[in-house]
Amino acid sequence: MNILQYESNIWATADLLRGCGIKESEWPSFMMPFFALSMIESRLVRMFEELKAEIGEEAFINIDKDDLFDLIKDKGQGYNIFIFEKAQALTDICKNDKSFEIDFDAYLKGFDGGTKDLLGVDASEGEKFLDIKGVITKLKAKKVLFSYTKLWAEIDLKPFNNSEITTLEEHIKRKWADISAETAGEQYTPDDVIALIAEIIASKIEESDTLLKIYDCTCGGGNMLFGVEDRINQKFKRLTQTYGQDWNDALYALAKIESRFRPDSKIEHGNTLVEDKFYNEEFDVVIANPPYGVSWKGYQRDIANDKTERFKYLPSISDGQLLFMQHLISKLDSFGMGVVVHNGSTLFSGDAGSAESNIRKWMLDSDIVEAVIQLPTDEFFNTGIYTYLWVLNKNKQAHHKDKVMLINASDKFKPLKKSKGSKRKEVNKDSRLDIVATLATYQDNDYARVFDKEFFYFNKQAIMLTNVDEQGESFEAQLPWKKDKFGEMKRVKSVKIEPTQITQGGIELTEFSITEYDASEFTSLVQYFTDAIKPLIARLDYKEQPLQITTAEAQYSYDTDQETLIKQSVIKEVEGTKKTLGCGKIIVKASYKKATKKLPERIEISVELTPDYQKDYEIIPFHKDEADNQAAIEAFMARYISKPFEYLENVVGVELNFNKIFYKPEALRPVNEIVAEIAALDEELKALEAGLAL
Template identity: 80%
Template structure:
């Protein structure tokens, strides 16, 4: 009997929700706790039946209640008084409508403490997990609680093993993901992507007596973590152990419930970035599909004060993806590997010197990135963007040492016959095997390129340009050695273009700033009145000369007795500063005027060379070729970005002019025929 035949029956329970006026987007929150209840009961009943068969009916009947409790407790799958002591299930309770409310409440409270917590039987404030208490309250208000519970009680999963129930669970969670990205779909990874991740991992591991420890730091409902484990178990005899952590109450509860029916699985609740529940563990395999573009402002202080040394750099507060990446790398053992799903921002966000660029550089410096795989668009249920698989490996083969492979798998898909939310494509088995084979071979193909890791580095060289006039001169050449400007003592200022580097005073509140009233009258008013905004240029008149800036020639001009001297490109800078009263002078606002060179800070992006001498020579060659103005070198920062568009860009093939003209003539003829038809 195929368990997937129950998928439609389970989904049919939502018909009652629809009839009760409950919005489709809210269905998962109503279905989750009851589906979990059905899975738990079926597994407990099957475990109970297996125990009876193993011990024998007569011997089992003679076991007292305390011994029975300890025996079942040792199984680690939970306990329920109704199931184990009264031989009653949810279906039995639903047979008596008169006592249903009392019996159902007693049935739920008959579970062990952990199960009650996960289901949210006594949920009040704080962590409610699946919040069955809240759901029951809403269903009671709509007078459909018993009818809804009865529908679920008719779903008998007892004939199926854990693996089959897990398969059904993943199909149901996928449907929830289709309709509600805010619940199950928030962290749901499609089956085809899970299969690709599992195949990549399988290509990197081998049979061994050593336990394979698999970790997902944002495990959600467990579909990625358990999906990878099941596929690894299908290919290898090697024993596996799964570890997962998630912050979402309901998703954690689903994963935790599932973990209790697996041979060796540990699921914890909490924010991985703030409180790593597996702080003393390292893993053979790490996997994750962390949230994209989610702010971590709410726990900023915890991240900035983190003492674990896992965060080498702190990225932008608006996106925590690279925090998860650093955390996962810190959890790898000496030979560990991983596959992490990210959006494109982790490839190129942030300029050279930014935390994002520095994280990428640290990863490539550490030679931990083996490949990045671009997946097709429309692959996930709640987004149509490109997504990327980062393949991490601390035990690279010789052919991949100090190299990174980019695989453009954006065209490796099969269209779905029917869209599932935003998901319109899937990486089919043929494409999946081809991608894994390409990664294994690690040689260039049309859609895959291998690069030395330094290919992705670049120099961001800062320089200070000295702007020159149309004759190639700068005022800098006129200054005495060691000076950066020349101060003037003006006797008159006529208006024009000017630079007030500190502030411009246009009005003055003498009452509010009465302590500056005298200074205003003495110093500021004359300055303001001397500025005529109708003039073309600011002219500084001293006792010996006049100075102004000629915009056409881009030069400072000094005029003495009618003779003009070109000083080179520069600036007239007018400054004002408040001065406290001294023994010889009252408090005042002093205005100063300086002639200074026109410096401009600029940046040049230059290809990187891993040899330090070659890199310096390349920078100098670039400057000699492209920079024509005088300049001084400032700091050089090495950045890293992985740009798929640059590497795999294909320009659109241009059409022949004759073909285009022919098409235009054809369209023109069709339009004329239509006009003629309308005229008739």
């Protein structure tokens, strides 16, 4: 029997929900608890039958009730009075519609305490997990509880093993992901991507008598965690143990229920970034598909005060992906490896010196990144964007050390015959094997390249440019020299001038210590300063409009054609004499001064002339040798920067740009083909015009 035949049966239960007016976006919350109930019952019944076979029919009939309970308890898979003591299942309870509600309530309360908590049987406040109690209340109000429960009771999963039920669960959760509005990848990772991740992990591990510990810090319902484990178990005899944590109540409950029916699995509930439930554990393998573009503002304080030292840098508060990345790296043992799914922002978001860039630099400095694989678009159910697999490895082969491989697998797919939401492609088996073989070979080919890790580093060199006029002069040459506090002679930063008049575009200021204001328009001198004088000063622009500053000796202005300050004498003896002062700025300032013993409350206007300095940044390729790097920076400056400048700080950034490396320019069409097409269109237009004329 193929368990996927039940997919349509399970999804048909939603028809009843639609019929009683329940919104499609709410269907998963109604279906999850009943799907979990069906899984639990089928597995408990099967476990009960297996126990009978182990003990023997005659011994089983005569076994003491307490001894039977202990045997069941030892299995650690749960308990239900109806199943184990009355030999009844949900289908039996649904035979009598008159006593159904009482029997169903007793059936649910007949589970062990742990199962009741996960299902939310007695939930009233706090964590409700699957909240079957709340769902039942809503179904009662719609008068469809019996009909809905009966549909689920008819779905018989007892003949199927754990792996088969997990496969069905993955398909159902995928459909829930299709109709949910959650962030892409937050709820469900496609089976083909899980298979690729498992193949990558399998290529890095060996048979051993040691336990292989696999960890997923955002495990959701467990489809990736358990899917990877199942595939590893198919290839190796090595014992595995799975660990997972998730904050979503319902998905955690599904994963926790699934974990009970696996030989060795531990699933915890909670926010991994705030409370690591496996704080004292390290793992051989880490995997995750953390949420994309989700804010961590709600627990910013906790993360900022984290004492575990797992977060080297804190990325933008709007996206916590790189927090999960740092956490996962902290969980790897000394030879551990991992595969993490991210969107493109983890590759290039943040400028040099930003937390994102620093995290990438720390990862490459630590030589933990072995490869990054670009998956095809339209791979996930909620989004068509490119996604990426980061392959982490603390046990790189010798020829992989200090290297990073980029694999552009965007064309490694098979189109689906029928789209599943946004998913239109799948990385088929041949493509998966090809990608894994490329990673293992670790050599350049037509869709993959290996780089020294420093290839992805770059210098962001800050410089202070001194702008000059057409003659190559700066106002800096006009600045007087003065001793600083250390006794060294240095130029002052500006020259203050005493204005008698400021004129620009018809605006004229003749008072430069203002004490009066129009009381009918302003309530105080402070308001006059804030609402009138500051906006007026802000509008003065020495470049956009002719700004003239007149003093007792000269008139100052800026010549935009020559890009220089002009000083024109107003003294009668030499009136009109002009002098160029070099490229500079005219800065008009206004400040409010409180009254003192000697001076009244006032507004003071002042003017300064300064050189025209401009801070700029240059992006320059990085060299790992410090001397070579500095030489490269200087060569770049000599080639591209013609103005005087001073070096400021240099920050090394890191980004991994697939587009730059694998860019393929669009092939240009032949000219004769384009000309022929234009001619054909011209003939077509003439024919249309002729038709209109008739």
